[in-house]
Amino acid sequence: MEEWLYIQTEVYPALLKGFWVSLELILPSAICGLVIGILVGVLRVYGSRPVMAAANAYVALFRGIPLVVQLFIWYFGLPYIGIYLSPFTAAVLGFALCSGAYHSEYIRGALLSIKRGQMLAAQSLGFHKVQMIFSIILPQAIRLALPGCGNEIIYLIKYSSLAYMITCIELTGQGKILASNSFKYTEVFLMIGACYLVMTSVAALILGRLEDRLRLPGFEHHRI
Amino acid sequence: MMPAPILRIENISKRYGKKDVLQGASLEVNKGDLKILIGPSGAGKSTLLQCINFLVKPDEGRIWLDEQEVHYAHKRDLYAYRQKVGMIFQDFNLFDHLNALENVRIGMVKVKGMGKAEAGERAVMELERVGLGDHMQQYPAQLSGGQKQRVSIARALAMDPKVLLLDEPTSALDPELIGEVHAVIRDLGNNGMTMIMATHQIGFARSLASEIIFMEDGRILERGTPDKIFNHAENARTRGFCSKITELYGER
Ligand SMILES: Nc1ncnc2c1ncn2[C@@H]1O[C@H](COP(=O)(O)OP(=O)(O)O)[C@@H](O)[C@H]1O
Numbered sequence A: 001m002e003e004w005l006y007i008q009t010e011v012y013p014a015l016l017k018g019f020w021v022s023l024e025l026i027l028p029s030a031i032c033g034l035v036i037g038i039l040v041g042v043l044r045v046y047g048s049r050p051v052m053a054a055a056n057a058y059v060a061l062f063r064g065i066p067l068v069v070q071l072f073i074w075y076f077g078l079p080y081i082g083i084y085l086s087p088f089t090a091a092v093l094g095f096a097l098c099s100g101a102y103h104s105e106y107i108r109g110a111l112l113s114i115k116r117g118q119m120l121a122a123q124s125l126g127f128h129k130v131q132m133i134f135s136i137i138l139p140q141a142i143r144l145a146l147p148g149c150g151n152e153i154i155y156l157i158k159y160s161s162l163a164y165m166i167t168c169i170e171l172t173g174q175g176k177i178l179a180s181n182s183f184k185y186t187e188v189f190l191m192i193g194a195c196y197l198v199m200t201s202v203a204a205l206i207l208g209r210l211e212d213r214l215r216l217p218g219f220e221h222h223r224i
Numbered sequence B: 001m002m003p004a005p006i007l008r009i010e011n012i013s014k015r016y017g018k019k020d021v022l023q024g025a026s027l028e029v030n031k032g033d034l035k036i037l038i039g040p041s042g043a044g045k046s047t048l049l050q051c052i053n054f055l056v057k058p059d060e061g062r063i064w065l066d067e068q069e070v071h072y073a074h075k076r077d078l079y080a081y082r083q084k085v086g087m088i089f090q091d092f093n094l095f096d097h098l099n100a101l102e103n104v105r106i107g108m109v110k111v112k113g114m115g116k117a118e119a120g121e122r123a124v125m126e127l128e129r130v131g132l133g134d135h136m137q138q139y140p141a142q143l144s145g146g147q148k149q150r151v152s153i154a155r156a157l158a159m160d161p162k163v164l165l166l167d168e169p170t171s172a173l174d175p176e177l178i179g180e181v182h183a184v185i186r187d188l189g190n191n192g193m194t195m196i197m198a199t200h201q202i203g204f205a206r207s208l209a210s211e212i213i214f215m216e217d218g219r220i221l222e223r224g225t226p227d228k229i230f231n232h233a234e235n236a237r238t239r240g241f242c243s244k245i246t247e248l249y250g251e252r
């Protein structure tokens, strides 16, 4: 009985609050990350040499440094050059940039797999490069990259839990506070794990629906 | 006085590494001509056609359309020129994510800036012209090779080209599908479309070509009427190739 009361009055409100903060972190990070990933992916394949090099350097940097370290740099490092970000902004910035680096890798692979004939045909109609990329190549590449990008979004949901490290108290942060006050680590973190499982499952469902909606004859993923 | 040629190609050369793929090819095409390029595989037919609309940048040579020289280094000129020179590829190259109607429409909308409705009407017209009025909603993956090639012809025609380049348009097709594509091309010829076409279908070439051009090793070795090339060729290589290809592809 006492357990139940504790859950109702302490755990539930705290986790709900944390859950909303998590969602507020994840949604803009996922969207910005995807947009960054598409742009960077395009630049890595079709950019001029210096642009390509810069885009590659971005990916090397943001894939190569642990995300926690990146978050620390945005939150604790930027003030040294006079830029103060809120914990929330620093977290979204860190997530979006990191996620974008990974997305760009999937997009790049998909762009490279589009047959050269598609470009020849577009050029022969008088398309210029940007038009060709955005109306012929990308719509095909995104369909091919979707499973990979979806996977990255699922990852993002989970690594959003790092935000509490820079004092943005989301789901995991709330859990940590609850658990250290009550010493009910197992119970609290089981509940938190279940919350993440719900989020990732819903995301997987939405991504699956999206794949179905974008599916066209000739772009199916064949199952044996 | 002879009318000025609609397309003039002078001394086009292209090399890849050490290999001279095109060595000074020149060509004059008058309105309504159907020039047929023949020659063994590797002769440079595809490269010549791709040089004509600068999908491959020639190392040397000049091109005039309607007596206007094409300055292909100027992007704006290049894009404008390409709209006027349609290209049909051996493997169709339809846009895989668009259905037949959208394939034909997209060039008009994105390149010419036409409204979707107007472009859609024109696309319907062009698809009906190539006999695909019933297949407008189908995606490339759902069309046969012959149908795909006809969509690609409709897509090129929708841009109102002055010249159409066709690179072995029936080589990737099953024999029973060749006829439907040839019928469309024949129709275009009868309606005065100017075309340059590489093909091995000599029956078709013989009955419709205004001139046959024999290429080998990046050079134009001989040119003339179908009768001259197939029956009275001066060059021994031309004769050899013609007899071989007649054997292979027969009289159609
Ligand atoms: N991108 C390229 N790089 C190197 N060699 C090429 C390239 N494209 C064509 N070639 C070579 O140029 C020659 C002519 O090719 P092509 O124009 O395709 O001939 P055809 O169409 O008459 O069969 C061939 O020997 C081919 O190997």
Ligand SMILES: [Mg+2]
Pocket: B045, B046, B047, B167, B168
């Ligand atoms: Mg060829």
